Amino acid sequence: MTMSAPRHASITSSAERPLPVTTSAPAARRSASSATSGPITAIFIRAILYGHLYSACRGRETRAYRLSFRDQTTEGNVAADVGTIAPDFTLDATDGSKVTLSSFRGKKNVVLFFFPKAFTGTCERQVSGHGADLEKFQKLNAEVFGVSTDQSPSQAAFAKHCGSVKFLLLSDHRHQLVNAYGVARGEGSLSNERAAFVVDRAGVIRYRHVEPKPGEWAGTSGELEALTKLGG
Incomplete structure (x- = not known):
């Protein structure tokens, strides 16, 4: 009788058997923290990228805004040019009243001069200069108003600082008039x-006259000459 070779079961010794993987508590916490920090880091990166993109877009808008007003003042593409109807307005004055341009229609000529900022050197000369020549303007049937974007209380204090200013300063603190007249x-x-x-x-x-540089002022001669041509 032929005996077959005994089948030996595949036995792996304990030395060869793989040990179960155990993770310590600190390592588990580190692993969980890494899994959580991944999405958070991605969110922060996206936020930074969106921030840069938004800043770039705002920068382009600001440059376009600046160019639009530069074009208005250098190329004559203005809303209020010689020969056109002056944009109407109603603004607060330093005496507490409200001044409306159209109320002078058929009655008086109007001189509007814009100064950039109260309590600055050239603006003081500009306001004081119109005050000194006020009688000349009145003889030519003209009402004189100074306009800036300062608030009325600041303008009132500035008028006193400039001396005998007997005409009104108008507050365009919402910047509506400087935009309407193309001098913003x-x-x-x-x-x-x-x-x-x-x-x-x-x-x-x-x-219409716009000074080429902020620190310059040509005086009142151009305004008086224009009024003289109108014949009062």
Whole structure:
């Protein structure tokens, strides 16, 4: 009788058997922390990228805003140019009243001069200069108003500081008039250009001058000359 070789079961000794993997508590916490920090890190990265993208877009908008007003003042593409109807307005004055441009239609010529900021050197000369020549303006049937984006209390204090200012300063603190007349500044600390307009009794702009540099002022001669041509 032929005996078959005994089948030996595959036996793995305890030395060869793989040991169960155990994870210590600190390692488990580190693993869980890593799994959690991954998504959080990704969120922070996305937030930073979105922030840079938003800043870039805002930068382009700001540059476009600045260019738009630079074009208005250098190329003559303005909302209020000579020969056009002056944009109407109603603004608070330093005496507490409200001044409306159209109320002077058919009655008086109007001189509007814009100064950038109260309590600054050139603006003081500009306001004081109009005050010194006020009688000349009145003889030419003109009402004079100074305009800035300062609040009325600040303008009132500035008027006293300038001396005998017997005309009203108008507060365009919402920047509506400087935009309507095309003299807003899109950059720098000043809100508007230094400028002057003469509006005749029909409400038409007859004179417009914008100073090329913030620290310059040409005086009142151009305004008085324009009024003289109108014949009062």
